[in-house]
Amino acid sequence: MSIILDKVNYIYSPGTAYQVQALNDINLEIRDGQFIGVIGHTGSGKSTLIQHLNGLVKATSGNIYFNGEDIYAEDFDLKGLRTRVGLVFQYPEHQLFETTIFDDVCFGPKNQGLSKEKAGLRAFEALRSVGLSEEVYYHSPFELSGGQKRRVAIAGVLAMKPEVLILDEPTAGLDPAGRDEILRLLRELHRERGITVILVSHSMEDVADYVERIIVMNQGSVMLDDIPREVFLHYRELEAVGLAAPQVTYLMHELRERGLAVDTRATTLAEAKDTILKAFV
Amino acid sequence: MLRDITLGQYYPANSVIHRLDPRVKLLGTLLFIVSLFSFKGVTALALATIFLVTVIKVSKVPFKFMVKGLRAIVILMLITAFFNLFLTPGEALVSFWKFKITAPGIKNAVLMAIRLTYLILGTSIMTLTTTPNQLTAGLEMALRPLRKVGVPVHAVSMMMSIALRFIPILIEETDKIMKAQMARGADFESGNLIRKVKSMVPLLVPLFVAAFRRADDLAMAMEARCYHGGDGRTQLKPLRYQGRDRLAYLILFSYLAGVFLCRHFLPWPQG
Amino acid sequence: MGIIKARQLVHEYIRRDEEGNVESISTALDHLNLDVEQGQFIAVLGHNGSGKSTLAKHINALLTPTEGTLWVDGLDVSDEENVMTVRENAGMVFQNPDNQIIASVVEEDVAFGPENIGVPTDEIWDRVEQSLRTVGMLKYRTYSPNKLSGGQKQRVAIAGVLAMQPKCIVLDEPTAMLDPTGRRDVIRTALELNREKGVTIILITHYMEEVVEADRVFVMDEGKLVMQGTPREIFSRVEELKHYRLGVPQMTLLADELRRAGLPLAGGIMTREELVEELAKLRA
Incomplete structure (x- = not known):
C-alpha cells in the first residue's frame, strides 16, 4: 500500500501572465506506515503538493497512484480518496461549524454514508484519541481554547478513519505546551495505529525529533528526500534556500571545528547529549 | 474563477x-x-x-x-x-x-x-x-452635502474602503474552507436545490465566524491607531x-x- | 517614573447570560505590579491564557483596569481624557498581519495613524517615508498588502505604528503566524528600533529564541508577574519555567542536561556560541 507520484506537474493560471509552476516534475513514493516531514518555506509548493495527495487539486500533468490505482482514472472514487487520505489544513479550527463538538466530529463519518450510530461511535473514538475530556463533548466548539479547538478539528478528520493523515502546519500559533501536545499526539497515532502521518512544517526543530523521513521542497521541486540526519548534512544547501538545519546540527559542526570528537550527524537533543558526553570521556 | x-x-x-x-x-x-x-x-x-x-x-x-x-x-x-x-x-x-x-x-x-x-x-x-481609499475619499467629498441631512458620509465611505480591502481576503478564505470541508467528505455540487442549500451550512458558518473575528480584530487595530471617526482627521492624499x-x-x-x-x-x- | 508603571492592576472579564446576570468572572490580571524604564527592550513570556494579551491591551488603553492603576508615560489610562494621548505614545502591533492593515495600499495604511491624530499632510508624507525606510519596506510603498508575505505585512504594521512617533511599541505575538524568515525579519526590526531609535519595546512571544536579546524578561502566569530578570537569569531557572508550561531555548536545555550528566558547565547558557565556548574551555 502506498501513494506514488509519477512526474507530477502543477501550473497555476496556465496561459496567463500570472502563470506559476507550483510543482515541477515530482516523483515520490509514500509507503505505508511512514512518519514523514515535508519542509519548505512559504511558496515552495509544499501546500500544493499535499492537496494533490488526496485529490483536492488535479495535476496539470503526471499521474498519482493510490494503492496501485490511478486516481485520475474515470472510474476511480475520488470522493472516497479524500476520506482515506485525511487532510488537516492550516488553522483547522476555523472550519468548525456545528453547535456541539460531537456533531462537528460526526460531519466526516456522516459524509462517508455511515449511520448516525456508527458515526457517533467514530466521533467518540476520535475525540478520545485526541485526549479531549468527555464533559465538553456536547459544548459548543467555540467555547474551547485555541489548542483544544485544533484537537477537535483533528478529531474531525480522524473520525473518517483515514489510512494516511496529512497535517499542514499543525502547530502554527500555539504556545510551546500546545505545540508539544499536538506533536506527541501525532507520534502516538503513528505508533499505536500505524497510520501514515505526513507533517508539513517550516520548523526543522519540530520535525527533526519526530519524523523518520524528510522531504525538502524548494521552488516546486523535491530538493532532498532522506532520513533526517542525512538531510541535515546538507545544512549549507538548506541555508542557501532560506531554510535552516536544527540548532543541534550547527552546534555539532562548530564543536568539531574546535577539535571535539563529536558525531556531526546528531540532530536531536538526546543524540547531541550522548555524543558530547562521549567526547569528554 | x-x-x-x-x-x-x-x-x-x-x-x-x-x-x-x-x-x-x-x-x-x-x-x-x-x-x-x-x-x-x-x-x-x-x-x-x-x-x-x-x-x-x-x-x-x-x-x-x-x-x-x-x-x-x-x-x-x-x-x-x-x-x-x-x-x-x-x-x-x-x-x-x-x-x-x-x-x-x-x-x-x-x-x-x-x-x-x-x-x-x-x-x-x-x-x-x-485605490479604494481614493475612491471612497472621492465619494466622501462628492457626497459631503448629504451630511447636512444626517447621512454619516465618513462612516459609510470608511466601511466601503474596508469592504474592498477584505473582499480578496474573504474570497481566499472561502476557497480554503471549501477545500477543508471537501477534505471531510462534504459535497457542494451534487443533489437537488434543498440539499445544495443545506450543504452550504458548513461553508457559511465558518465564513461568518471568520468575518466577525476579522471585523473584531480590525476594529481593535483601528482604535489602537487612534481612530475616532472623521472629526479632526487629516489626509495623506487630500483632494485638491x-x-x-x-x-x-x-x-x-x-x-x-x-x-x-x-x-x-x-x-x-x-x- | 518609568514609561510604564502598574500598581495592583486587576482586570476581570465578566460573562453575562441573555438576561444580563453575571454568569462567570475570570480574572485575567491579578494585582499585577510592573515597571518598565524608557528605552528598555522587554520580553513577556507566558502560556496562552496567562494574561499577557490583556496586559498589552491595557498599555494601549484598549482595555481599562477593573481595579488598580496603570500609567503610560505618566498618564493614567483609566482617565478618558488620556486615551488618545496614551494610544499615540504606546503603539500596538497585533498577531494577525491581515487583520490590522486597513488600507489597500501600503503607504496609505502607514498614513492611517497620523491621519487620525491630525498630522498636517506634508508631515504625514515625511513620516510615512521615514517609517517605511526604517522597517526596510520603502520600495513596497505602492504595493497592495495582499501581495506581501506575512513578515512583510508585519513590518508594514510596525511602520504604521512608528508613523505616530510613539515612545513605546507593544508587539503582541507578532511572529506567531510567520515562517522562520518572516520571524527573523520582524524581530530584527524591533531590535533595531530599540537600539537605534531608543523606542521602548514590549515583545510578547512564545518563541524562547526571540527573548535572548531582551534587556529584561517578564514571565506571567494566571494574571501575575511570577518571574523577572535578565534573559540569563530567567533561563537559568529551567525547572521553574517548565512549571509555568514554558520552554527554554534549546541550547539552554542541552547545557542543563549536560550539567546534570556531570559536565561542570556554567549556568545561564542561552546561545549556541556560548555553549561552544563553554565546551571548548572545558576541553582545554
Whole structure:
C-alpha cells in the first residue's frame, strides 16, 4: 500500500501572465506506515503538493497512484480518496461549524454514508484519541481554547478513519505546551495505529525529533528526500534556500571545528547529549 | 474563477489617469455611461471607441488584464444580445419556428454587446486606476452635502474602503474552507436545490465566524491607531484639483458635446 | 517614573447570560505590579491564557483596569481624557498581519495613524517615508498588502505604528503566524528600533529564541508577574519555567542536561556560541 507520484506537474493560471509552476516534475513514493516531514518555506509548493495527495487539486500533468490505482482514472472514487487520505489544513479550527463538538466530529463519518450510530461511535473514538475530556463533548466548539479547538478539528478528520493523515502546519500559533501536545499526539497515532502521518512544517526543530523521513521542497521541486540526519548534512544547501538545519546540527559542526570528537550527524537533543558526553570521556 | 473578477481591483501603475482626482474619474465614468446610452450613429460610436481606447492606453493598465474582467459578464452579455436579436420587431431576414432575425435585431444586439462591454471597461478603468481609499475619499467629498441631512458620509465611505480591502481576503478564505470541508467528505455540487442549500451550512458558518473575528480584530487595530471617526482627521492624499484635473474635465465635456453633436447631425444611417 | 508603571492592576472579564446576570468572572490580571524604564527592550513570556494579551491591551488603553492603576508615560489610562494621548505614545502591533492593515495600499495604511491624530499632510508624507525606510519596506510603498508575505505585512504594521512617533511599541505575538524568515525579519526590526531609535519595546512571544536579546524578561502566569530578570537569569531557572508550561531555548536545555550528566558547565547558557565556548574551555 502506498501513494506514488509519477512526474507530477502543477501550473497555476496556465496561459496567463500570472502563470506559476507550483510543482515541477515530482516523483515520490509514500509507503505505508511512514512518519514523514515535508519542509519548505512559504511558496515552495509544499501546500500544493499535499492537496494533490488526496485529490483536492488535479495535476496539470503526471499521474498519482493510490494503492496501485490511478486516481485520475474515470472510474476511480475520488470522493472516497479524500476520506482515506485525511487532510488537516492550516488553522483547522476555523472550519468548525456545528453547535456541539460531537456533531462537528460526526460531519466526516456522516459524509462517508455511515449511520448516525456508527458515526457517533467514530466521533467518540476520535475525540478520545485526541485526549479531549468527555464533559465538553456536547459544548459548543467555540467555547474551547485555541489548542483544544485544533484537537477537535483533528478529531474531525480522524473520525473518517483515514489510512494516511496529512497535517499542514499543525502547530502554527500555539504556545510551546500546545505545540508539544499536538506533536506527541501525532507520534502516538503513528505508533499505536500505524497510520501514515505526513507533517508539513517550516520548523526543522519540530520535525527533526519526530519524523523518520524528510522531504525538502524548494521552488516546486523535491530538493532532498532522506532520513533526517542525512538531510541535515546538507545544512549549507538548506541555508542557501532560506531554510535552516536544527540548532543541534550547527552546534555539532562548530564543536568539531574546535577539535571535539563529536558525531556531526546528531540532530536531536538526546543524540547531541550522548555524543558530547562521549567526547569528554 | 472568483479570482478572475477584476472589477473593484486596483492595478498599480504610474500614469496620468492614476494621478487624476478621483472626483474627476467618478464623474467621468458617470458621463461616459450616459454617453454610451445616448449615442446614435457610427461616428458617435467611433468617438466613444477612440475615447475609451485612449484612456486605456494612457492608463498603462494592460488590455489583457481588463479583458479578464469581462469574462465574468459574458453570460449576461449573451443573454442581452440574444433577446435583442430575436425580439426586435421588423422585417425578417431569417425565420424559423417562432423566431425571426431582423436587421434592426442584429443592429441592436451588436450595439447592446458593445455598450455593455464599454460600460464594464469604462467602469473598471476607474476602479483599476483608483485605490479604494481614493475612491471612497472621492465619494466622501462628492457626497459631503448629504451630511447636512444626517447621512454619516465618513462612516459609510470608511466601511466601503474596508469592504474592498477584505473582499480578496474573504474570497481566499472561502476557497480554503471549501477545500477543508471537501477534505471531510462534504459535497457542494451534487443533489437537488434543498440539499445544495443545506450543504452550504458548513461553508457559511465558518465564513461568518471568520468575518466577525476579522471585523473584531480590525476594529481593535483601528482604535489602537487612534481612530475616532472623521472629526479632526487629516489626509495623506487630500483632494485638491490640479491643472490636469481641469484639463481632464475639459476633455470630458468636449467628448460629451461631441457625442451629442453626432447624435443630432450624424445619426445612424437609417437602414 | 518609568514609561510604564502598574500598581495592583486587576482586570476581570465578566460573562453575562441573555438576561444580563453575571454568569462567570475570570480574572485575567491579578494585582499585577510592573515597571518598565524608557528605552528598555522587554520580553513577556507566558502560556496562552496567562494574561499577557490583556496586559498589552491595557498599555494601549484598549482595555481599562477593573481595579488598580496603570500609567503610560505618566498618564493614567483609566482617565478618558488620556486615551488618545496614551494610544499615540504606546503603539500596538497585533498577531494577525491581515487583520490590522486597513488600507489597500501600503503607504496609505502607514498614513492611517497620523491621519487620525491630525498630522498636517506634508508631515504625514515625511513620516510615512521615514517609517517605511526604517522597517526596510520603502520600495513596497505602492504595493497592495495582499501581495506581501506575512513578515512583510508585519513590518508594514510596525511602520504604521512608528508613523505616530510613539515612545513605546507593544508587539503582541507578532511572529506567531510567520515562517522562520518572516520571524527573523520582524524581530530584527524591533531590535533595531530599540537600539537605534531608543523606542521602548514590549515583545510578547512564545518563541524562547526571540527573548535572548531582551534587556529584561517578564514571565506571567494566571494574571501575575511570577518571574523577572535578565534573559540569563530567567533561563537559568529551567525547572521553574517548565512549571509555568514554558520552554527554554534549546541550547539552554542541552547545557542543563549536560550539567546534570556531570559536565561542570556554567549556568545561564542561552546561545549556541556560548555553549561552544563553554565546551571548548572545558576541553582545554
